[in-house]
Amino acid sequence: MNTNEHVIEVTGLRRVYGGGFEAVRGISFHVGRGEIFALLGTNGAGKTSTVELLEGLARPDGGRISVLGHDPYTERAAVRPRTGVMLQEGGFPSELTVAETARMWAGCVSGAGPVGRALALAGLTARADVRVKQLSGGERRRLDLALAVLGEPEVLFLDEPSTGLDAEGRRDTWELVRALRDAGTTVLLTTHYLEEAENLADRLAILHKGRIAAAGTPAEVTAAQPSRIAFELPEGYLPGDLPPLDELGVCGHELDGRVIRLRTRQLQRAATGLLVWAQRTGLELRRLDVRSASLEEAFLGIAREASGDTAAGGIGENREIGEIGENGENGEIGDAGEAEEAAA
Amino acid sequence: MSGVTVRDTGGRAARGAVTTPARRMAALARAELTLLGRSRSTLLTAVLMPLALPVSLAPAIGGMHVQDAGLTAGLVLLPAGIGFSLLFGVYSALTVIYTARREELVLKRLRTGELRDVEILGGSALPVLATGLVQSAVLVAGSTVLLDVPAPKAPLLAVLGLLFGLVMCAALAGVTAAATRTVESAQVTTAPMVLVSMACSGMAVPLELMPHGLASACALLPLSPVIALVRGGWTGALSAHDALGAVGTALAWTALAVFAVRRWFRWEPRR
Numbered sequence: 001m002n003t004n005e006h007v008i009e010v011t012g013l014r015r016v017y018g019g020g021f022e023a024v025r026g027i028s029f030h031v032g033r034g035e036i037f038a039l040l041g042t043n044g045a046g047k048t049s050t051v052e053l054l055e056g057l058a059r060p061d062g063g064r065i066s067v068l069g070h071d072p073y074t075e076r077a078a079v080r081p082r083t084g085v086m087l088q089e090g091g092f093p094s095e096l097t098v099a100e101t102a103r104m105w106a107g108c109v110s111g112a113g114p115v116g117r118a119l120a121l122a123g124l125t126a127r128a129d130v131r132v133k134q135l136s137g138g139e140r141r142r143l144d145l146a147l148a149v150l151g152e153p154e155v156l157f158l159d160e161p162s163t164g165l166d167a168e169g170r171r172d173t174w175e176l177v178r179a180l181r182d183a184g185t186t187v188l189l190t191t192h193y194l195e196e197a198e199n200l201a202d203r204l205a206i207l208h209k210g211r212i213a214a215a216g217t218p219a220e221v222t223a224a225q226p227s228r229i230a231f232e233l234p235e236g237y238l239p240g241d242l243p244p245l246d247e248l249g250v251c252g253h254e255l256d257g258r259v260i261r262l263r264t265r266q267l268q269r270a271a272t273g274l275l276v277w278a279q280r281t282g283l284e285l286r287r288l289d290v291r292s293a294s295l296e297e298a299f300l301g302i303a304r305e306a307s308g309d310t311a312a313g314g315i316g317e318n319r320e321i322g323e324i325g326e327n328g329e330n331g332e333i334g335d336a337g338e339a340e341e342a343a344a
Numbered sequence: 345m346s347g348v349t350v351r352d353t354g355g356r357a358a359r360g361a362v363t364t365p366a367r368r369m370a371a372l373a374r375a376e377l378t379l380l381g382r383s384r385s386t387l388l389t390a391v392l393m394p395l396a397l398p399v400s401l402a403p404a405i406g407g408m409h410v411q412d413a414g415l416t417a418g419l420v421l422l423p424a425g426i427g428f429s430l431l432f433g434v435y436s437a438l439t440v441i442y443t444a445r446r447e448e449l450v451l452k453r454l455r456t457g458e459l460r461d462v463e464i465l466g467g468s469a470l471p472v473l474a475t476g477l478v479q480s481a482v483l484v485a486g487s488t489v490l491l492d493v494p495a496p497k498a499p500l501l502a503v504l505g506l507l508f509g510l511v512m513c514a515a516l517a518g519v520t521a522a523a524t525r526t527v528e529s530a531q532v533t534t535a536p537m538v539l540v541s542m543a544c545s546g547m548a549v550p551l552e553l554m555p556h557g558l559a560s561a562c563a564l565l566p567l568s569p570v571i572a573l574v575r576g577g578w579t580g581a582l583s584a585h586d587a588l589g590a591v592g593t594a595l596a597w598t599a600l601a602v603f604a605v606r607r608w609f610r611w612e613p614r615r
Contacts, residue, residue, distance in 0.1 A: 076460075077458075087449065087452060091449045103374075104371050108371050
């Protein structure tokens with residue numbers, strides 16, 4: 001067995017599309033055996049472009065990839081029997097039934113388990129004779145996932161596994177992914193759901209415009225971010241009327257209409273100082289919102305730093321626009337973000 | 345969704361078989377055969393058209409002076425029928441299949457697995473290639489019984505021609521699919537090859553009846569050597585020089601098409 005515990009190693013990875021658009025701009029990371037690693041990012045951040053290179057679907061334009069000790073593109077035959085892939089969408093003929101699709105795939109996978117068990121795992125036993133085109137979006141994702149793990153792969157690539165699923169379907173998917181991880185499978189997934197990355201990932205990297213903006217365990221990434229206090233400025237008060245912010249341990253602030261947001265790495269000190277001041281002055285701080293750093297804050301902070309406030313709006317929402325462009329070769333990726341940047 | 349079996353990370357003993365190229369292609373071909381049976385439009389163009397066209401061509405042949413070239417109506421219709429089968433049953437049908445699978449992201453999904461590219465294209469083509477073979481057999485049987493076509497004098501040439509035709513048409517379908525954006529537009533993108541072949545490759549009008557200069561130019565078209573080899577297989581009138589020339593032309597087109605597929609085939613939709 002491979003004693004090298006880095007099942008996936010990526011160094012200086014770059015991908016440039018036909019139109020000259022650089023979707024992946026020199027990223028490096030590694031994934032250990034039995035780890036769930038999430039690539040988190042907005043649409044157009046380069047997640048799919050990256051994962052397609054890891055799957056060996058395209059040749060990188062720079063950098064190196066090692067999956068299970070092999071180059072997934074040039075040493076395809078050595079890697080493929082040991083990996084499973086779930087693409088972002090589609091991939092099965094719409095006129096085949098679920099059972100026919102599973103049978104076809106089983107014939108193409110080394111060490112495939114019984115088709116019936118895979119369908120049961122996906123909760124599709126009762127739908128075996130239904131054509132793929134008649135399945136709901138969630139059923140299709142479940143079929144896709146069941147077939148991706150049909151050969152019990154050592155490494156599993158999941159491109160937005162829970163997009164289009166309802167809350168229950170998403171929880172089922174998480175449970176399955178955890179069970180696979182516990183059985184030793186290494187999982188690399190992409191997601192634009194913060195909740196998913198926070199709940200599922202052992203480690204994660206936040207991709208932004210083709211670069212890794214932050215990486216580590218969810219706790220590490222979160223810890224690097226400041227906490228936040230927001231409230232409505234009382235009538236007649238200006239930010240300058242507040243107690244000296246640096247003495248409160250506040251490291252930055254911004255005003256959004258009447259709402260002021262303070263950023264701090266010493267949340268208790270800042271909150272206490274502020275509330276004591278308000279009490280003494282006899283003020284009521286309306287719409288008071290005190291929150292410690294979260295992955296969401298980290299994410300919004302990264303998106304804000306790079307491209308202005310509005311670009312951050314998409315995360316956590318099921319924003320489908322621009323998703324398709326990520327696969328394209330005509331440099332449409334990130335257009336939305338750039339337009340927003342220009343507008344900001 | 346719980347109950348995932350724990351396996352030893354040391355290997356996959358006690359699991360199902362390791363796949364082989366043959367097994368993978370068979371699985372793919374079986375799925376494609378099922379899909380072929382479910383696609384009415386493909387069935388119509390791929391299965392019925394090639395068998396119906398020779399019948400409609402028959403009256404026109406009567407008006408030609410085919411006897412002058414030492415031919416009979418049967419010896420014109422049989423190669424023409426096989427040509428139709430290759431054009432509609434294999435070339436056009438497979439262009440649609442490749443395009444449809446690409447647009448549905450099936451090709452991309454298949455490429456994530458153990459199948460090699462050539463297995464994906466080959467396995468997907470197997471049902472229509474089999475259709476082409478069966479149609480040719482039906483045409484041979486039909487023309488033998490109905491048109492008094494005698495037994496082939498050089499059957500090896502005919503078989504060689506048919507095999508070249510099948511492989512070449514499959515490869516050309518891959519090339520055409522690369523230039524075809526949607527299933528609907530396949531009718532347009534396949535038209536040049538279909539029309540030029542029908543008019544100039546010795547199907548409707550045997551090259552033997554054309555002026556010499558035109559005939560030698562037409563002989564260089566992709567399907568011309570296929571028709572020449574099939575007809576020559578029956579008449580036995582193809583000289584060794586001409587047979588070698590036809591094989592060379594067929595080989596060149598096949599190699600060119602295979603190269604073009606390797607170079608330009610698209611595995612994902614253009615977006």
